[in-house]
Amino acid sequence: MTRVALIDDHESVRLGLEAACAREPGMDVVFSGSNVTEYLDWRAFSASSPADVVVLDLTLGDGTTVTENVQRLVADGSSVIIHSVADRPAAVREALSAGAAGVISKASPIDDVTHAIRTVARGEPLNNVEWASAVEGDRDFADAQLSVREREVLRLYAAGLPLKVVADRLGVAYSTAKENITRIRVKYVDVGRPAPTKVDLLRRAMEDGILAEPAADRGGPPRGD
Structure with a gap:
């Protein structure tokens, strides 16, 4: 219900x-x-x-x-x-x-x-x-100025992959991928768009054009690590 x-x-x-x-x-x-x-x-x-x-x-x-x-x-x-x-x-x-x-x-x-x-x-x-x-049209709202690597980590992580799988796919250490997620969250806080949960990160990725469609359309909501 x-x-x-x-x-x-x-x-x-x-x-x-x-x-x-x-x-x-x-x-x-x-x-x-x-x-x-x-x-x-x-x-x-x-x-x-x-x-x-x-x-x-x-x-x-x-x-x-x-x-x-x-x-x-x-x-x-x-x-x-x-x-x-x-x-x-x-x-x-x-x-x-x-x-x-x-x-x-x-x-x-x-x-x-x-x-x-x-x-x-x-x-x-x-x-x-x-x-x-x-x-649309409000780039201050939509731009957290993520680096190329941060955008790629966010794209994979927000799409539903566990962080360990993200690290393996990008050929980096788990700790490196985790640090990227931490920096991403800090950057979103800095522009007034906090993303404390994985669903929030998915929303930010969609807002910024990093993901074109909800992860749910590709088999369900984001999974945790």
Whole structure:
């Protein structure tokens, strides 16, 4: 069962998403409300576990920032999908930098929204037109200035290969490959795009054109070492 929370200050949007999720087998809306604080208060009061996926409006009417909202939800243990009209690419990029798993337009068919929820719930990156549009044209966002060797290590590692196999394939020591991954993570932190997990590294590789398609399309999500 995929547990979903809906956070949007437009009640009509929430009601539409609730109805769509109710039609989906194995999907349960556990919370629907207008802001992140309300959701976290509900979590604390009910002692409920975090939602698997939170569908979050890009801009709420309570004065909070998208960075603040995404970071609070991710720190609480949920994956976040931005549900937005997608006409503010800078704000969408800010949400992605803060840790959102992806963005889906409010103009998208409802089946696309539920598909996005299932994709993110499986731990797979959400690669779609809205995501690509947010990244396109913003090279400060997309460029961590990786070296040729770092890009090659990232390409293989993010595609799902264990680090030892990456080292063997490139003809380097395991310690060298590990140092490359460490430097890659540091560089992404330096440009405001942290990648603490392997799935995060996959997302960064896709954002930077190092991988053209999700690893899941080639046989499943990234494997650990």
